[in-house]
Amino acid sequence: MTWFRRLTLRGRLILIGSVGLAVGLLLGGLLLVAVLHYVLIRAVDNGARGTADDIASLISADALADPIPTAGTQYIQVLDAQDRIRAASVGADRLRPLLHDDELARARSGHVVVVAANRIGLTGQLRVVAARSTDRTVLVAAPDRDVQESVLTVRDVLLIAYPLLVGALAGLAWHVVGWALAPVEALRQGAEEISGGQAGRLPVPEGDDEVHRLGMTLNRMLGRLDAARQRQRDFVADAAHELRSPIASLRTQLDVAAHIGEPASIPDLAVEVDRLGRLVDDLLLLARAEEGDPRLRRREPVELTALLRDVAPSGARVPVHVTPGEPQWTIGDPGALRQVFDNLVTNAVRHATSRVTLAAGRSADRVVVTVTDDGPGIPAADRDRVFDRFTRLDDARARDSGGAGLGLAIVRELVRLHNGTIILGDAGPGLRVAIALPPRP
Structure with missing residues (x-):
């Protein structure tokens, strides 16, 4: 064959x-x-x-x-x-x-x-x-x-007409199939013209048939690839921008130390190195989460109230209180969930005025964990934007006091891997972050 x-x-x-x-x-x-x-x-x-x-x-x-x-x-x-x-x-x-x-x-x-x-x-x-x-x-x-004689006559006529009819119908089918496959050829030519550096779309034939749906599906796939490529470009640009500042600071301190003939301040250099290390770790974790790393897909029972008590810092800038309640269980990766709550608590402590409250409870068919602070909150128009990488609002632009802008992006990706959702809301005053996770069966 x-x-x-x-x-x-x-x-x-x-x-x-x-x-x-x-x-x-x-x-x-x-x-x-x-x-x-x-x-x-x-x-x-x-x-x-x-x-x-x-x-x-x-x-x-x-x-x-x-x-x-x-x-x-x-x-x-x-x-x-x-x-x-x-x-x-x-x-x-x-x-x-x-x-x-x-x-x-x-x-x-x-x-x-x-x-x-x-x-x-x-x-x-x-x-x-x-x-x-x-x-x-x-x-x-x-x-x-x-x-x-009649039967033989009909037989002879059929023997003559049979190959002619088959040939004529095959020729007609050749043109009909060519006409039917023309949209497929148009899709192929459109795909041939799309280069790696261009965002293009395939020509979709009119109608509601399989070829039309194939073209729509391929265009949606190209849209996702374009979005992923754009996110990759933004990620590289943002990472380069964020890494440039601590590197420039290190270079400046070394140049100053060399100019005055004194060794550079070890504590200052250690702070910058720690900051670089945290930034690189966050970038790697975010990349693994977006790619669905199997190491983040480990599933075992996790008791959320106890996990909140573990991540609540004892000597934070403001008190962190865990609301007592019944144990609430979910299925997930303990390390990834710990990272989620640790990022949220760190962010809440950074912006709270006097208090941070953690709680775990049940709502309908989901387990809901809330992190509430009494700080300035986040305007409704910015609540989607804060989940983007390297995003800082006006009151947190200082790199020394604020984070790298990756915490909430990491939280969103890790929650997504656990089939959960995250919602930002008003706490009057302050911000209330609610994470809904599937309960343990």
């Missing part, structure tokens, strides 16, 4: 369709010839039976003429009880019965007896039927020569 795989899709479809069409037409032609032969033979038999019944009626009425008049090419003999010929049609033998004794017995029992037509000097076969009237037997023989 190597040659078949080398064919184009159009060629394969035409080949399969043409073979199926040829087989179907062949079977149809054979069936047509067989049905035609059956119908014509049955007409000959019915005609012979009708003639035999008419002759029997004439015998019963004692009105039979001799020679017996016939219509067409039928041959008639009337036999007495001793199988002697008492009357016959013109051209029929008046000395010997047309059928032998065993054949005559079958005919009298109602069967159609087929004998060679050379018994009356013809070619082909004779179909003989019999009818009884008192002590007389009427034999009517009808040759099937006309039937055979």
Whole structure:
């Protein structure tokens, strides 16, 4: 089948369709010839039976003429009880019965007896039927020569028309399939024109068929790829921008130390190095979360109230209070969930005025963890934007006091990996962060 795989899709479809069409037409032609032969033979038999019944009626009425008049090419003999010929049609033998004794017995029992037509000097076969009237037997023989000639004529016509019809339909199918595959070729050409550095879309054919839906799906895929590429570009640009500041600070301190001939301040350098380390760790964690790293997909029962107590700092700038309540269980990665709550608590402590409250409870079919602070809150217009990477609002732009702008982005991706949702709301005053997670079954 190597040659078949080398064919184009159009060629394969035409080949399969043409073979199926040829087989179907062949079977149809054979069936047509067989049905035609059956119908014509049955007409000959019915005609012979009708003639035999008419002759029997004439015998019963004692009105039979001799020679017996016939219509067409039928041959008639009337036999007495001793199988002697008492009357016959013109051209029929008046000395010997047309059928032998065993054949005559079958005919009298109602069967159609087929004998060679050379018994009356013809070619082909004779179909003989019999009818009884008192002590007389009427034999009517009808040759099937006309039937055979008709069937042969139809067969010859089909043999000539068959390849021509298959060829004509294959040619028509070639053009129809080419027209049907034209949108696919347009999609291919459109995909060929899209380069790695361009954001393009494929031409979608009109209609509501499979090719239209394929084009829509491919365009949505291209949109996702464009968005991912843009996020990658933004990520690289933002990371480069964020890394430039601590690197410039380190370089400045080293230059100053070299200029004045004194060693650089070890504590200052350590702070910048720690900041770089945290930034790189956050970038790696965010990249792993966005890619769905299997190491973040470990699933085991996690009790959220106890986890909140573990992440609540004891010597924070403001008190962090965990609301007591019943244990609330979910299924997830303990390390990833700890990172989520730690980021939220760190962010809340940074912006709170006097207090941070943590709580875990049940709402409908979800387990909800809330982190509430009494700080300035986040305007409604910015609550979606704060989940973007390297996003800082106006009151947290200082890199020394604020984070790198990756905490909430990491939280969103880790919550998404746990099939959860995160919502920011007003705490009056302050911000209330609610994380809904699936409960343990």
